Amino acid sequence: MSRYSRQEVLPQIGKVGQERLGKARVAVVGLGALGSVAASLLARAGVGHLRLIDRDVVELSNLQRQALFTEADLDRPKAVVGRERLVAVNSEITIEAFAKDVNVVTAEGLLTGVDLLLDGTDNMETRLLVNDVCLKHGLPWVYAGAVATHGMVMALVPGKTACFRCFVPSVPAPGTLETCDTAGIVATTSTTVASMQVTEGLRLLLGEPPSGKILAYEGWTHELRALSLAQRKDCPACVQGRRDFLEVARSEVLVALCGRNAMSLDPLREDTIPLEAIAARLRGIGKVREADGVLVAEVDPYVITLFSDGRAVIRGTDDPAVARSVYARYVGA
Numbered sequence: 001m002s003r004y005s006r007q008e009v010l011p012q013i014g015k016v017g018q019e020r021l022g023k024a025r026v027a028v029v030g031l032g033a034l035g036s037v038a039a040s041l042l043a044r045a046g047v048g049h050l051r052l053i054d055r056d057v058v059e060l061s062n063l064q065r066q067a068l069f070t071e072a073d074l075d076r077p078k079a080v081v082g083r084e085r086l087v088a089v090n091s092e093i094t095i096e097a098f099a100k101d102v103n104v105v106t107a108e109g110l111l112t113g114v115d116l117l118l119d120g121t122d123n124m125e126t127r128l129l130v131n132d133v134c135l136k137h138g139l140p141w142v143y144a145g146a147v148a149t150h151g152m153v154m155a156l157v158p159g160k161t162a163c164f165r166c167f168v169p170s171v172p173a174p175g176t177l178e179t180c181d182t183a184g185i186v187a188t189t190s191t192t193v194a195s196m197q198v199t200e201g202l203r204l205l206l207g208e209p210p211s212g213k214i215l216a217y218e219g220w221t222h223e224l225r226a227l228s229l230a231q232r233k234d235c236p237a238c239v240q241g242r243r244d245f246l247e248v249a250r251s252e253v254l255v256a257l258c259g260r261n262a263m264s265l266d267p268l269r270e271d272t273i274p275l276e277a278i279a280a281r282l283r284g285i286g287k288v289r290e291a292d293g294v295l296v297a298e299v300d301p302y303v304i305t306l307f308s309d310g311r312a313v314i315r316g317t318d319d320p321a322v323a324r325s326v327y328a329r330y331v332g333a
Contacts, residue, residue, distance in 0.1 A: 026051070038118050057077055107246065144196070147178045193219075
């Protein structure tokens, strides 16, 4: 029996469909509660080329719902760990790992050159940036979100459906949206939503048309609704052709991480930084550990996770000015 025999017997897939999946290229952006499950399902389904993208490292609180990781992976880059796990699941496919942030400088390089993108991000600004990239390059993608006991999924295809900005016209004000940290999350809900997202993705890869609907799921009471989403006639992105989130000139990118009292700061450097020299300097101040090209420094009351490209996640503040100050003080300008 072949690895995919249980899929090939399905009339929706068959051997021809399986061959099509084997030639497909899919990017998964974010390997959290949704992306970690989605990436695993895609690898097991035999999607031939996966690109795993995540800017963060594994934390203890992730293990409740993020299926790719174990306690042994704490402080390691999620993308690197995810690739290791999935290569062990399916060595016949190609898997890339990028421990990078998706921002105005990196987005097009990270997200293009694939047939489909699955969204596992944790903030609306990044999703609106992804929307701009997908519209510019005609790239289909599947949005998904989950928090508390509910979530939603929507397949978006440029020229055939409304775009994400028809749904979310602008970045919501801070504090107006629920987050996993403030509202919690049931792992069964995020796993179900990720499964729905992958199903939508497989349908697109196999040539089926998008439904154009938002699938809204309530996990505690098992309610599923399909809501129509029409293209906005005044949409700045898919109607007027503006790329407001992609064409912003920046010297750095500073983003709050999903209500976690943490900031991601990317100075947008083109070179690498001397992690060993920085580690040696910080050992006189606090606890320092290194793994897989990542430095984690505990300098009370902050925890700094520093990547070789200069990007840092600073835990212990959600104030941009404080984050910049901590970065300048302990890492350098």
